[in-house]
Every structure is written in C-alpha cells, then in structure tokens.
Amino acid sequence: MACSINDAQNDFPILNQQVNDERLAYLDNAATTQRPRQVLAALQHFYEHDNANVHRGVHTLAERATKDYEDARVKVQHFINAASADEIIFTKGCTDSLNMIAATYGEANVSAGDEIVISIMEHHSNLIPWQQLARRKHATLKYIGLNDQGQLDMEDARQKITDKTKIVAVTHASNVLGTVTPLKELAKLAHQHGAVIVGDGAQAVPHMPVDVQDLGVDFYAFSGHKMMSPMGIGVLYGKADRLRAMPLYQYGGEMISEVHRDHSTWADIPFKFEAGTQNVAGAVGLGAAVDYLQALGMANVQAKEQELVDYVLPRLTALPYVTVYGPQDPRQHTGVIAFNMANLHPHDVATALDMDGVAVRAGHHCAQPLMEKLGVTATARASFYFYNTWRDADQLIKAIKETKEFFDGGTF
Template sequence: MHIPEIRELFPILHQEVNGNPLVYLDSAATSQKPVQVIEALDRYYREYNSNVHRGVHTLGTKATDGYEGAREKVRKFINAKSIEEVIFTRGTTTSLNLVAASYGSANLSEGDEIVITYMEHHSNIIPWQQVAKETGAVLKYFPLQEDATLSLDDVKKTITPNTKIVAVMHVSNVLGVINPIKEIAKIAHENGAVMVVDGAQSTPHLKVDVQDLDCDFFALSGHKMCGPTGIGALYGKKHLLEKMEPIEFGGEMIDFVGLQESTWKELPWKFEGGTPIIAGAIGLGAAIDFLEEIGLDHIEAHEHKLAAYAIEKMSTVEGMTIYGPKDSSKRAGVVTFNISDVHPHDVATVLDAEGIAVRAGHHCAQPLMKWLNVSATARASFYLYNSEEDIDKLVAGLVKTKEYFSDVF
C-alpha cells in the first residue's frame, strides 16, 4: 500500500489548518486513527455495547469475545507466550507505575539499585523515584555518549550485583534513539536484575518480540499505534506476575470475597479490577490488524528513510541544531531540533500558521533537556502516513520561521 492510499484511510488528515493542508508531524505524542479503528469503536457502541465476563446474554458474550480477542492480538503482536502475560491498562504510564508499585515495592530494599537513563520519559523516572524513597533503594543513571546513545561498556560498568531493576525506554521520544534492549537485558540478567522496557515509542514503529528481547516487563500505549486513547498493555513474564500483588481492588479481579479476607483471580484478570476499557481494547485490536496489514518492517524502513531525508534537508536551514545520532539507522522517525535565537514555542507557532503540527517543550524529559543543556526543543515525528513532501513543507516552514525572526530582530 502506497502513502497516498494509506493517507486516504485517515479522515483527520483531509482538512486545512489556518488555510493550509494539514501536515501532521506529531505522531510521537499521539498517532492519528484510520477508519478501521474508528469503525470498530462505532460498531461496539452501536451493536454490542455490554460489560464483559459477567453476563451470559448475547451482547455480553460478543463484547467478551471482542475484548479477549484483542488480548490475543496483543499477545501475538509482541510475541508473548500466553494471554496470561498480557494485562490491559490505561497505557504505558499506568503499566510502569504498576510494575514499580507492585514488583518494585515488594522486591527492593535499602541499598538496592534501580538503573535508568537520562533520556527516559517522566513516566519511567518518577515511579522509580517514588519506590526508591519508599524502600531506600538507590536510583542510578547510565551515562550517555556524545550523540546521546548508550554504550554497552557503560552499561556493564553501571549495572552491579546490587542492581535489582533496570528500566530503559526502547525508543527515545525526544532523540529517536533505538536502545539495544536485548543486550542490556542480558547484562541485567547476568547480575540478577529484572529488565523493564518502556515500549511506547517502539511498538508503533518496529517489530517487537518480547521473547527475543528477553525483557521481564514491557509497556505499550494504544494511542501511539493508531489505536484509541486510554488503552495500553503491560507484558510481564508469568512467573513474575504470579508473585505480584494487584494495586487496584474491586470487582472482576477477585475470586472470593469474605468478611475479612479476599482472594484474587488468576492472571491476567487479577490486575484488571472494575469494568475494563472494553471499547479501547477492541479499538486497539483493530489498530493491530491495520498495522500488520501494512507490515511493521515496511513502516520501520519508511521511517528510517524519512528520518534520513529530514536530517539532510533540515540541516540546510541556517542556525539549525539537530539532537541525537545523525545516522538514521540508529533512530526511529523522530527529529528534535532548535533554531538559534528562536524559541521552540515560536517555531511551533509559526509552523502551525502554515498548517504544520510539531511539538515544542521539554517533551516530558526534563533530565534529558538538562543533559542537552537546553530548556526546550521542537520535535517533528513521522509515521506511516507521512511523506517526503511533508518534510519539504516543514523545511520551507522552518526557513520562513528563521527569516521572520531575523526580520523582527
């Protein structure tokens, strides 16, 4: 399927913004949704809206089949061993908080080490800060190379026998860096630590195999991979999840409730208290069907090509600084940048006037901003519906931005 055909499937892209055709370059924040996902949500609410698991009537059975069918689609998509290892959550943030609050709190003691990177999203920093305060564990950071990549030599030096948890994002939401998760996991396991992966920015863009990566936990968000907001999943190795306690309690996650004691359901349902995100899961299942029809290998190759093209063209703009590796094979479809003497929010504002949507700010990565020695950056992020023409419009908009502020000052 070619880019024009793919774009036709995304209704939101067929509009003008400020009198210009929309150029959407903010997919790292959230992706747009194809008609297949929109129609799947519409069908659920129109035709078989019902709660799951609890009823024997026709609508309840159909809703349960859709919800649990989506779990199986997630399992296959990331190659988990069984559906018992796939827990539906509100997204990556909830998944990482679940691991920190349940596994971390129960398995960390004073002096134990948690190791993360400077490039982490706040969702993979703050939960570990909190559990470190609670348990007396020590939070450590892997150093970064000059191009903001990780060195395995540094990984080996930083992880010690005291390290109990290593938590690393698979792909940086700021730099686009693709981290060597499989190799880091091996080093972590050799030291007796578990490997937690923030997969929010990888699952939409490249083929993920959690068994091959040998990570112990892997978190993903549906809204970044053409699915609805408010739905995501946590993968965890079964033997670890079985030992973990739920952190939300109520209906559906229980086996038996007595006056003084209660027992939990088996995996994965013991972590899914209350009415689950039924429509979201069904929409996520439709998004997975769509992505697999396109092909993750195709999406990854397309984004590498776009990143290389963007870096080449954007580098011609006077005063341009591009962060992260220049080698497009080391990064996903994210290009974060600044233009000298122009605040990134001003860059985003001028681009918006041209109908071009980019993100500006600290991108929920303030420690990384400090490491880069900037307060904020602008970010263009690409997906399967973007083209080189979109990048040409971006570059033209950046030139216009530079000229405008040169005239003003």
C-alpha cells in the same frame, strides 16, 4: 485498507484538512497518532452492536463484548510475540503500566541499599515511579549516560548495573533523541546480575517489529494512542511467573476468585490486575489498530519511516541555524527529530510552523533530566509516522526556512 503503505494517508480523514489556510502536515505523532477509518469503524460497530460489560453476563451482547475484549488481548499477544495471552494486562496507558510495576514488583522486591538503574533519556513516566520507589525504600537510583551521538553508553551501563541492582528500566526508543536502545543486550546484562528489566516501548511498538521473547525483557509497557487506537488504553506485558508472584495493584470486582466476610482470594493472571470495569471499547480499538498494522507489515512501517528520515534529516542538519539532537546519521535515527533554531524559543518555532500548517510539539517532552544534559530547557520536535509523506517533509523544511526569514525581519 490502503492498497499499499504509500497510499495509507487516504485512510485517515483527519489529515485531509487545512490549518490556518494551509495544508495540514501532522508531525506530532510521538505525542499521539491519528486513527484510520478502520479503527473508527470498529469503535462505532462495537457501540452500535456489541456494547455490554465483559465477563459478567450470559446474554448475547455480554458474550459478544467479552469475545471482542479477549480477542483484542490475543491480537496484542501475537503482535509482540508474548508466550501467552495471560501475559497481556490491559491498563490505562504506558504510564499506568510502569506505575503498576513500581507499585507491585518494586514494592515487593526493592529494599534499602538496593539499586535501580535507568537512563538519563527516560520519559518522566519511566523515571518518576522509580525515583519515588527509591526514596520510599532508601534505595539508590542510578542513571546510564549517553555517548556523544546521543546513544545509550553500554560501557557506562556495564559500570552502573551491579549485583546490587534489582531493576533496570530503560526506554526502547527515545521520545526526544530518536535513538533505539540495545534492549536485548541490556536484558542479558541485567539478568547476569540477577536484576529484572523493564522496557518502555511507547515509541517502539508502533514503529518497528517487537518480539518480547527475543528481547528477553521481564516487563514491557506501551500505549495504544501512539499506535492509532483510542486514548485511555495501554498494555503491560509481563512474564507469567513474574506476574503471578507480584502483589495486587487494585482491589474490586473482576480481580477476585472468592470473597467472604473475613477474607478473599484472587483470580489468576491477567484478571488479577484488571479490577473493575475495563476500557472495553479501547481494547477493541487497539485490536483493530493491531489488525491494520499487521496488514501493512511492521517491517514495511519501519522501512517507510526510515525513508522519510533519510530524506528529511540531512536537509535539517544542512541548515546552519538548526541544531538537531541525537544521531546525525539517519540510519541511527527513528522518526522522532528534536531540534532548535538559533535565537528562537521552541514555542515560538512551533507557533510559527503551525501558521504554515505544520503540527510539531515544543517543550521538554517530559524528559527534563535529558534537557539538562543537552544544555537546553526545551526543543521543538517533529515526529513522523508511516502515513506521513515526502510532501509533509518538504512542508516542514519550507516552514522552518520561512520562520527564519520572518524572525530575521521578513513577513509570512
């Protein structure tokens, strides 16, 4: 473990390399994060010492693997302050978690004439499942708008959420605008109207302290790969009474209590939603990532990212040929910074930055309705994590300036 958060970059071997003969500045963390040695070591140890299927054997390796898997569940429970480990369902990722809620709770509780409310800035993973549920059920899908700073418009939310609303599903932090939504306030509003609230925490859990009980959410979803664990593992948190009342998602092994020729009975939560062989190594890696983050302290992670945003955002907004989307106040902005350069396509910008060793993402970021709202088809996006440095920020600004010079007729 790094002796301080400012030394954390030393724990990430992949960051110590050159790209196109330039030092790598990895600024694509909103898409996926890198893994520290501690997570890689946990995965290697599991495969070399404990690899076996879980819950199915009494031999030593099976018992070790089961303990590793269930220990990871408890670690996640404490990390987000769920009331019980039974409220933690392991999934393939945030997308899988959100689809599970729509296909179970949504199918059972939404009827013709009901309303589902989301925001215009949702990632497609928290938009399409509700869009398609509304179509199947002949329900109405409503969108909460934004204010002129790119923040959720709470006045509009109070207009859109009504007694007809059954589900409110909103991102906790935008993957484009860098805004944090008032999820706790939205939860109270939803509950006042008898609706449940679903939080998409993919861009929140890795970056700030999250307490699902304090937020008051009924469901909350996030992905492991955005918080340094392997790809293919995710979490669905749900209040125990909600989960127990929900219909099943998949059928097969592990989710049963008894099976007979003409009927079957089901296991209790969390196992009723974990059919088949699970991604045990992914859960082990997620547990190791949680250990790493808790050792650093999530308040320290958030403070480090805020320092980086305080440094880089004013420098970006000061460039007259750069448009930054979302709040212009660094204190209202997470480490996700979407921008465009005048007269340049975002893909050309990202390609040019890559020539200077700076990894950013370009495209619609799985948020096309938001792009339409912003009046663009795509943006470039730099996204910071705690292991980034001021040197990475300086490299980004320098590369943007060099890109401008190149397309104005200069050379790299």
